[in-house]
Amino acid sequence: MQMDPKTAAGLSYILGWITGIIFFLMEKQNRFVRFHAMQSILFFGGLSVLSIVLQVVTGLNIPFISFLTLCASGLLGIVGLVGWIVLLINGFQGKYFKLPVIGDYAERYANQGASGM
Known part of the structure; x- marks a missing residue:
């Protein structure tokens, strides 16, 4: 790929798992870019799955459970936004920032x- 690795790493987070997949498939050599692309896929893919599960449970219209899932959805949105900003900044700065577990x-x-890198 004919792009600066820091730029590619940052861009892999721009549209969540979609750009993660694009950069992971396009970059065959650079471990740094592949790492950030895969971390984007796992982080935003996980958020997407959790969001869908919470929406389904909320749709069941069980009074207290629906309230809890709505609160959890809001918290998930905040976690996603903060995570997105942190990952973008670290990717564009060329830092090898690893999320816990993911x-x-x-x-x-x-x-x-x-x-190679």
Whole structure:
């Protein structure tokens, strides 16, 4: 890929898991870019799945449970926004910032098929 690795790492977070997939598939060599792309896929993909589950449970219209899932959805939105900002900044600054748990998986998957930084 003919792009600065810091730029590619930051851009892999721009549209969540969508740009993560694009950069992961396009970049075959650079572990740094592949790591950030995979972390984007795992973080935003996980948020998307959790959001769908919470929406389904909220739709069941069970009074107290629906209230709890609405609160959890709001919290999930805040976590997603803050995470997105932190990941964008670290990616564009060229930092190898690993999220807890997700970062380890991203590192493992990013190193498969990549040869260097």
